[in-house]
Amino acid sequence: MQIQPHLVLQTIKDVNQSLVDDNLVETDRIGAGAFFWALPSKGYQSRQNLIDNITNHQQTLDKDIEEIEAKIQMEKNSRISNDGEREQMMKELEELRKDNQQVVAKLKLYEKCDPEKLKEINENKKKCHQGMVRWTDNLYEIENWIKKNNAAMTGEEIYQAFPILRDLDYLE
Template structure:
């Protein structure tokens, strides 16, 4: 067995031996075991060596995997470069592609301007107008029902009810 040296954090109050040992156990630098009423602590030099070797193997494995990914990506890049050499034909095709994209954008903008004349959009607007008119009629029915109930319950005339609830004098069903 050997003694383990560790750098201890600087605190205002000195750490007790128990705190130091617990810190070393938490860091896996020292092993501990409770036997009866006693706690035994130990550290073998080979454990630290084994831990470093394990970490080294893990890092080497990560390096190997990263090199394989790098090689794979380089092959993909090389494969992608095939047929993309800068030639006059390629550059003219790229310019044509760019101009076609711009033209498509302009055509989409122009189409959007005339969207309201699209038969599908017009039909959708007609349907939504029908639904809106039905809703207006329902609410108008509700207002007239409340006015009728208020007249019967409190014996108010129409002008007084309209004034109290902010109902215009020309309130009526939509045509």
């Protein structure tokens, strides 16, 4: 078999392999050669099987839809109440929901007095106080270092250079 010069052998192999993968062509090895063929009856049979599968699936889905619609109708019928009990229960449910919303709103008002929130606020307050004391100590240490290492500066000159040191004091 002579291959035309513009056809690449690998392209032919790839096309044949894709047809085999799609079950459109059959293949078999006989000796050193690989033979490919496609029978019209096999193509017809595979399409017929696909149609049958889809038809069966559609029938199953139609049956499921009918069952679900019957259940929906049955539930609708069961909800119809002759003595008005369901309507009364629905009104009561709506009232309970409104009461619940009011309780949640009140709870948000009292959230500020929640013991856990107060505990958290007090812990944060202690941390802030400790930080304030630490920085006050640091400023006093800086003032002492300046006085020790710069003997020429008087206390008044230090306070003029760093006015924050004049009013510095520990808070309780």
